[in-house]
Amino acid sequence: MHDLRSEERAKLVEELKSLGISNTKLLKAFLKVRRELFVGKDFLRFAYDNNALPINSNQTISQPFTVAYMTQLLDVKDNDKVLEIGTGSGYQAAILCEMGADVYSVERLEDLHQTAKERLNNLGYKVKLKCADGSRGWREYAPYNKIIVTAGSPKIPKSLLEQLSDNGKLVIPVGDEKGQVMYEVIKKMTDEGEPKYLYKTFDDFRFVPLIGEEAWDDK
Numbered sequence: 001m002h003d004l005r006s007e008e009r010a011k012l013v014e015e016l017k018s019l020g021i022s023n024t025k026l027l028k029a030f031l032k033v034r035r036e037l038f039v040g041k042d043f044l045r046f047a048y049d050n051n052a053l054p055i056n057s058n059q060t061i062s063q064p065f066t067v068a069y070m071t072q073l074l075d076v077k078d079n080d081k082v083l084e085i086g087t088g089s090g091y092q093a094a095i096l097c098e099m100g101a102d103v104y105s106v107e108r109l110e111d112l113h114q115t116a117k118e119r120l121n122n123l124g125y126k127v128k129l130k131c132a133d134g135s136r137g138w139r140e141y142a143p144y145n146k147i148i149v150t151a152g153s154p155k156i157p158k159s160l161l162e163q164l165s166d167n168g169k170l171v172i173p174v175g176d177e178k179g180q181v182m183y184e185v186i187k188k189m190t191d192e193g194e195p196k197y198l199y200k201t202f203d204d205f206r207f208v209p210l211i212g213e214e215a216w217d218d219k
């Protein structure tokens, strides 16, 4: 397929750079992944605006800056095993794949899960996908080097901490419905084999809610 929108992508990448995104591998991934393939047809024109956009079932594809910010924090290394909670459109998963990660992603809504599955498949991305409550992680394939949660949670789910490997990192927005603070949690196993968690907070964001057993109740 002829790629008509590479200039718009390059412009978006310049904007991300001006906002403090400097990870080269990440910027390259943004130049490559065609965001217009992840948004609904009514929003095609806006695919390269630095804004969140609606997808089905009242959910959103995150703002490009937010995707870049979280991914930069995650500090993805080649062959990192990465678990994403909140597949949504599949865009974040595609970015992670382009950065050389081995990606697992969980989505709770069946229609979004199915659409993302077809889309990522068609694009040749080998993401392992599951439709389930991701606040409980994905135990079968744990541990993960990195876990990224793309929905806002009232707390840090215990299951996600458990499913991190030694030196693993979790990036998750935590707060109330109106706003969340970006948290980074690093797990370190002590010589006694006990996990220690190092917490750091970053900027404020506003995400759709993480709904599940270890997050918000389904209202």
Ligand code: SAH
Residues within 6 Å of the ligand: 059, 060, 061, 062, 085, 086, 087, 088, 089, 090, 091, 092, 093, 106, 107, 108, 109, 112, 132, 133, 134, 135, 150, 151, 208, 209, 210, 211, 212, 213, 215
């Ligand atoms: N990463 C997505 C952004 C999706 S928005 C992208 O790149 O497009 C957040 C997503 O999290 C929504 O699709 C929502 O349905 C999903 N979600 C909310 N609670 C969840 C849970 N407990 N487990 C898995 N997915 C969840």
